Amino acid sequence: MKDLHIHTECSCDSEAKMEDYISEAKRKGIETICFTDHVDWNSNDYGYHYYEPDTFWERFRAVKNESDGGIEVLAGFEFGEPHLYQEQLTELAKYPYDLIIGSIHWIGDMFPCQQVREQYSAKEFFTLYWQEVLKTVQAGGFDVLGHIDFPKRYYGEIYYTEAVMKEIFSTLVEKDMILEINTSSLRKGHTQTMPGKELLEIYQANGGKYVTIGSDAHVVEDIGADYKAAKSMIEDIGLQEVVCRQRKRQIIS
Ligand SMILES: [Zn+2]
Ligand SMILES: [Zn+2]
Numbered sequence: 250m251k252d253l254h255i256h257t258e259c260s261c262d263s264e265a266k267m268e269d270y271i272s273e274a275k276r277k278g279i280e281t282i283c284f285t286d287h288v289d290w291n292s293n294d295y296g297y298h299y300y301e302p303d304t305f306w307e308r309f310r311a312v313k314n315e316s317d318g319g320i321e322v323l324a325g326f327e328f329g330e331p332h333l334y335q336e337q338l339t340e341l342a343k344y345p346y347d348l349i350i351g352s353i354h355w356i357g358d359m360f361p362c363q364q365v366r367e368q369y370s371a372k373e374f375f376t377l378y379w380q381e382v383l384k385t386v387q388a389g390g391f392d393v394l395g396h397i398d399f400p401k402r403y404y405g406e407i408y409y410t411e412a413v414m415k416e417i418f419s420t421l422v423e424k425d426m427i428l429e430i431n432t433s434s435l436r437k438g439h440t441q442t443m444p445g446k447e448l449l450e451i452y453q454a455n456g457g458k459y460v461t462i463g464s465d466a467h468v469v470e471d472i473g474a475d476y477k478a479a480k481s482m483i484e485d486i487g488l489q490e491v492v493c494r495q496r497k498r499q500i501i502s
Contacts, residue, residue, distance in 0.1 A: 250277065250278060250279040250280060250473050250476045250477075251279065251280060251281040251282070251461075251462060251476070251490070251492055251501065252274070252279055252281075252282050252283070252462070252463055252464050252466070252472050252473045252476065253281070253282070253283040253285070253323070253325070253348060253393075253429070253461045253462065253463045253492065253493070254283070254285050254327070254350060254395065254429065254431060254461075254463020254464060254465045254466075255270060255282060255283065255284050255285060255463070255464065255465075255466045255472060256284075256285070256286055256287065256327075256465070256466065256467045257270065257284050257286055257308075259284075259286040259300060259301070259304060259305045259308065260286040260287040260296065260299070260300070260467070261287060261289075261294075261295045261296035261299040262287070262295065262296065262467055263286075263467040263468070265466070265467065265468055265469050266469075267284060267308055267309065267312040267322075268312050268315070269469045270282060270284075270466070270469055270472055271312060271316055271320060271322060273469045273470070273472050274320055274472050274473065275319060275320055277472065277473050279320070279472065279473045279476075280320065280321060281320070281321040281322075281323065281492055282320065282321070282322055282323065282472065283322075283323035283324070283325045283347060283348050283463075283493075284305075284309065284322070284323070284324060284325065285325040285326055285327045285348065285350050285463070286300055286305060286326055286327065287299070287300060287326075287327050287329065288300045288326045288327065288328045288329065288337075288341060289329040289354075290329065290330070290333070290334040290337055291329060291330060291333075291354075291355045291358075293355060293358045293360070294329065294354070294355065296329075300326070302341060302344055305324070305326075306324075306344065309322075309324050323347040323348060323492075323493070323494065324344075324345070324346050324347050324348075325346050325347055325348035325349060325350060325493075326341065326346060326349060326350070327350040327351075327352050327395055328341070328349060328350065328351055328352070328391060329352055329353070329354050329355065330352075330353055330354070330355060330381070330385060331351040331385050331388055331389075331390050331391050332381075332384045332385040332387070332388035335388060335390055338390045338391070339390065342390070345495070346496065347493055347494050347495055347496060348392055348393065348461075348493040348496065349390075349391040349392050349393070349496070350391065350392070350393045350394075350395040350429060350463075351385055351390070351391035351392075351393070351394055351395060351426075352394075352395035352396060352399070353378065353381045353382050353385055353399065354399065356374075356377050356378060356381050359374075359377075361374060361399075361400040361402075361403035361404060362403070366403060366404060371400070371404040371406045371407070371408050372408040374400055374404065375398075375400055375404075375407065375408040375409060376408070378399075378400055379409065379413045379414075379417065382394070382397065382417055383413070383416060383417050383420065386417055386420045386421050386424065386426065387420055387424075389424045389426065391426065392426060392427070392493050392496055392498075393426065393427055393428070393429045393461050393493065394421060394426060394427070394428055394429060395429050395431060395463075396429060396431035396433070396434075396443040396444075396465070397417075397428060397429075397443065397444050397448065398443050398444050398445075398448060399443060401434060401439065401441070401443060402433065402434045402437055402439065402443065405439060407445075407448075409448070411451065414448060414451045414452075414455075415451065415455055418451060418452045418455035418456070418457055419455045419456060421452075421457065422455060422456040422457055427457070427458075427459045427460060427461065427491065427498070428444065428449070428452055428457060428459075428460050428461075429460065429461050429462070429463055430442050430443070430444070430449070430460050430461070430462050430463070430479045430482075430483065431443040431463055431464075431465050432462070432463070432464050432465070432474055432475035432476070432478065432479050433464065433465035433466075433471075433474075435474070435475045435478065436471065436474060436475070442475070442478070442479055442482065446482055446485075446486065449482070449483070449486050449488060450486060452488075453486060453487065453488060457488070458488065458489055459488065459489050459490075459491045459498060459500070460483055460488050460489070460490060460491070461490065461491060461492070461493065462476055462479045462480065462483075462490055464476070489501070
């Protein structure tokens with residue numbers, strides 16, 4: 250088992266400690282974990298200016314030193330809307346992170362909260378969302394695209410056209426970046442991971458081969474959640490799970 254998307258107290262919306270995740274991961278038999286705290290430059294986000302790389306690295310190095318082996322602990326971050334903050338991204342990427350997840354949470358000042366859902370249908374919101382995703386994939390600078398169909402977690406449904414997905418996935422592959430399978434939607438009562446099987450098949454049809462799997466845990470108990478469901482889905486489709494170390498992909502058999 251691996252879990253490459255985990256939030257700690259270095260994120261504005263988590264109080265979980267790295268050492269507690271490590272103990273829980275060992276208890277669950279998880280071999281590799283990666284801490285990926287939020288980095289947000291959108292001033293509407295609660296996490297705006299919250300992340301401190303030096304604090305992260307201080308905590309990370311301390312738990313790495315104290316950890317008595319038996320588990321691989323990697324360092325990463327989840328960067329919101331990379332295409333809009335490329336300078337900040339380049340600056341942060343100078344630290345020796347293993348993995349950078351790029352995620353779209355915001356479209357300007359819009360988050361898929363209830364108020365926005367009352368104003369925009371799923372079709373309208375997703376149409377705007379895919380344009381942001383495409384821009385961020387075109388801009389690049391990260392390794393893994395996080396929870397590609399994120400509004401699904403709020404709308405409970407998805408809208409897309411083959412054409413737009415094709416454009417996003419072929420650009421992703423061209424840029425040598427990959428998709429994440431994020432299992433947090435399953436904990437919110439949805440039946441599909443983000444993305445689900447349909448989008449993964451379009452990804453594969455457009456040259457996508459690799460994925461990472463992450464729980465998006467914000468509390469210790471959620472580490473590794475629904476890993477097996479995600480793993481068996483990618484095995485059915487024929488995609489390969491990878492781990493990123495020092496920002497290089499390594500295939501897991
Ligand atoms: Zn996210
Ligand atoms: Zn996250």
